[in-house]
Amino acid sequence: MSENAGRPIPIATAVTEPYWEGCRRGQLLLQRCTACGSSQFYPRTLCSSCGADTLEWVPASGAGEVAAYTVVRRAITPAFAERVPYVVAIVRLAEGPQLMSHIVDCEPEAVRVGAGVQVGFEDLDGEASLPVFRLTN
Numbered sequence: 001m002s003e004n005a006g007r008p009i010p011i012a013t014a015v016t017e018p019y020w021e022g023c024r025r026g027q028l029l030l031q032r033c034t035a036c037g038s039s040q041f042y043p044r045t046l047c048s049s050c051g052a053d054t055l056e057w058v059p060a061s062g063a064g065e066v067a068a069y070t071v072v073r074r075a076i077t078p079a080f081a082e083r084v085p086y087v088v089a090i091v092r093l094a095e096g097p098q099l100m101s102h103i104v105d106c107e108p109e110a111v112r113v114g115a116g117v118q119v120g121f122e123d124l125d126g127e128a129s130l131p132v133f134r135l136t137n
């Protein structure tokens with residue numbers, strides 16, 4: 001059985017499809033407003049800063065830092081049982097937006113607020129890819 005068996009698979013909408021396509025290609029995409037220049041995550045139809053509908057998709061650097069985190073020691077569903085303990089974090093991207101993700105391939109005790117991270121992608125049995133982050137220092 002796959003280690004991903006039973007994990008929820010993201011369902012793309014018309015607004016989020018470019019984002020999920022980027023993840024499948026190993027590219028983290030953000031929306032950038034061509035009117036005011038601000039970047040945003042999660043995907044929306046309007047700019048959260050100025051309300052314009054002139055949003056374009058741009059690749060993020062994938063670099064960021066841990067803004068907050070918690071260590072999950074009891075899986076909330078059997079699909080995550082093999083992963084405990086694991087780190088769920090709010091990552092602040094270099095471009096400004098924040099997203100919730102996992103910090104992987106490290107001991108949970110190594111994670112600190114302010115630690116540098118870089119994006120990677122976790123394949124969900126070919127059905128989708130999710131951004132995850134690894135410590136860089």
Ligand SMILES: [Zn+2]
Binds near residue numbers: 048
């Ligand atoms: Zn704007």
